[in-house]
Amino acid sequence: MNVVAIIQTRMSSTRLPAKVLKDLAGETTMARVVSRVRRSKHISHVLIATTNAAADSAIVRECARIGVDVFRGDEQDVLDRYYRAAVSVQADAIVRITSDCPLIDPEVTDQTIERFLHAKPDYASNVLVRTYPRGLDTEIMTMGALQRTWQEAPEAYQREHVTPFVYENPGKFRLLSVFGEADHSRHRWTLDTQEDLVFLQSVYDRFAGRDDFSWRDVLSLMEREPELSAINRNVPQKALQEKCGS
Numbered sequence: 001m002n003v004v005a006i007i008q009t010r011m012s013s014t015r016l017p018a019k020v021l022k023d024l025a026g027e028t029t030m031a032r033v034v035s036r037v038r039r040s041k042h043i044s045h046v047l048i049a050t051t052n053a054a055a056d057s058a059i060v061r062e063c064a065r066i067g068v069d070v071f072r073g074d075e076q077d078v079l080d081r082y083y084r085a086a087v088s089v090q091a092d093a094i095v096r097i098t099s100d101c102p103l104i105d106p107e108v109t110d111q112t113i114e115r116f117l118h119a120k121p122d123y124a125s126n127v128l129v130r131t132y133p134r135g136l137d138t139e140i141m142t143m144g145a146l147q148r149t150w151q152e153a154p155e156a157y158q159r160e161h162v163t164p165f166v167y168e169n170p171g172k173f174r175l176l177s178v179f180g181e182a183d184h185s186r187h188r189w190t191l192d193t194q195e196d197l198v199f200l201q202s203v204y205d206r207f208a209g210r211d212d213f214s215w216r217d218v219l220s221l222m223e224r225e226p227e228l229s230a231i232n233r234n235v236p237q238k239a240l241q242e243k244c245g246s
Helices: 029-037 054-066 078-088 106-119 145-151 156-160 195-207 214-225
Strands: 003-008 045-053 070-072 095-098 122-125 139-142 175-177
Touching: 003 029, 003 078, 003 122, 003 145, 029 078, 029 106, 045 078, 054 070, 070 078, 070 122, 078 095, 078 156, 095 145, 106 175, 139 145, 145 195, 145 214, 175 195, 175 214
Parallel strands: 003 045, 003 095, 045 070, 122 175
Antiparallel strands: 095 139, 122 139
């Protein structure tokens, strides 16, 4: 099975423009995401899906620098961009990752993929009921589910965020939730604001610029230095319809 990770990204962001190229201990946020996703045991191909906007040529240049394939498509209809990107690499199953999660963990991603491969649903994720920190989000769906979503999703927010049509229609799709062993959902490990950037830079600095640490290593760091969690603790999470599409 050709399991493809498609990382959606663009330069525009309402709260932190150009966040995907922000520096984290000598590498861009996007480079950190790609490096960590590439350590998955089950992902056969990693693809960046960005837009045709002129500003996103900077992302294309960064893809060339770090040696990752890139697909360019519609800026507003992210679902269309995503579907066409999947078609371009003949994906059988698509792992959806966003480029603002530089602590994404290959172990957590692989757990979600393994549950998907075993149970054979249309869609599996660890975000339907959150137990992992925000920023370890992994969704995987069949190509058939993505195609049906692309054909049928009518609402603007469903096309901007790719997967809502799937999990809002359990009568059309077989859904699977993946849970962690404990509830760590209070932690915010994603990049949306300047406070998030300071937090993530602090984490990478603590690991001396390496990116081979695990999410459990970060949890241990939070226990040793609880003041780190306070950096972005009060950042409000945007409602789905308000988020900036990637």
